[in-house]
Amino acid sequence: MLKEEKLLEAAGDCGCEIHVIPETGSTNDDMKAMAAYGAPEGTVIVTDKQNTGKGRMGRSFFSPRSGVYLSMLLRPASDMVQALHFTVAAAVAVCRAVEKISGRKAEIKWVNDVYVDGRKVCGILAEGSVSGGRPDWVVVGIGTNITSPEGGFPEEFASRAGALFEGKNAPRDISELYAAELIKELRRCLSLSQDTIAEVISEYRRRSLVIGRDIVAVTPSGEKPCRAIDITDAAELMVEYPDGRRGILYSGEVSLKI
Numbered sequence: 437m438l439k440e441e442k443l444l445e446a447a448g449d450c451g452c453e454i455h456v457i458p459e460t461g462s463t464n465d466d467m468k469a470m471a472a473y474g475a476p477e478g479t480v481i482v483t484d485k486q487n488t489g490k491g492r493m494g495r496s497f498f499s500p501r502s503g504v505y506l507s508m509l510l511r512p513a514s515d516m517v518q519a520l521h522f523t524v525a526a527a528v529a530v531c532r533a534v535e536k537i538s539g540r541k542a543e544i545k546w547v548n549d550v551y552v553d554g555r556k557v558c559g560i561l562a563e564g565s566v567s568g569g570r571p572d573w574v575v576v577g578i579g580t581n582i583t584s585p586e587g588g589f590p591e592e593f594a595s596r597a598g599a600l601f602e603g604k605n606a607p608r609d610i611s612e613l614y615a616a617e618l619i620k621e622l623r624r625c626l627s628l629s630q631d632t633i634a635e636v637i638s639e640y641r642r643r644s645l646v647i648g649r650d651i652v653a654v655t656p657s658g659e660k661p662c663r664a665i666d667i668t669d670a671a672e673l674m675v676e677y678p679d680g681r682r683g684i685l686y687s688g689e690v691s692l693k694i
């Protein structure tokens with residue numbers, strides 16, 4: 437179980453409320469309930485086990501004891517901020533924390549999966565509520581595999597999933613140190629001033645795993661093979677279809693062609 441004292445000590449004075457909990461259904465659901473009761477900007481819930489973890493596109497998110505599952509509450513002051521910025525900023529924060537804690541290079545598969553050595557080690561799910569045409573709150577949820585789970589990953593994603601520390605030789609208190617580092621980086625990357633947004637998007641582009649590669653875009657109108665050309669300044673994915681037409685993907689998913 438996560439050691440609260442260790443985590444809080446490592447997070448230092450990060451200017452936010454941190455709730456370390458032993459186990460829960462979904463930290464995103466918990467945070468949404470706290471948002472409704474007026475929890476302040478920056479509040480964090482963190483655990484190392486979820487029983488009903490939620491992934492993107494209505495999927496469930498496998499959340500055994502070997503991971504860190506964290507949600508942060510944001511209350512955007514400006515209605516100019518685009519939803520995509522939250523996941524982009526979170527992905528960059530995760531990469532920085534992963535590299536600092538594991539020493540391994542972290543890359544991003546658009547839009548918000550973090551990969552190490554070709555395996556997904558982290559997923560991000562942002563959920564929000566809009567009132568009067570502007571964002572009331574946004575919950576950014578991040579699940580990271582710190583070590584491989586006992587008995588390995590379930591068969592359906594065993595070939596794609598990875599962990600920061602494979603096997604059992606993870607350094608002592610590494611989950612607490614990772615969670616603290618992630619919280620600090622999230623505070624930096626999610627400050628969302630115009631300068632931070634530009635800096636974060638250019639880092640996001642540098643860390644892209646898809647630019648220049650053949651991919652399959654999963655869109656509401658079906659799966660479309662294409663080539664990823666670039667990440668735009670608004671963090672959308674520019675793609676080129678086999679007939680030479682170019683398009684912009686705003687949301688959805690891509691899979692890499694091997």
Ligand code: BTN
Pocket residue numbers: 461462463464465486488489490491492493495497505506507558559560561576577578579580
């Ligand atoms: C994905 O890869 O589909 C996104 C996964 C997001 C998982 C995180 S874990 C913390 C937070 N709580 C949840 O229930 N989901 C997010």
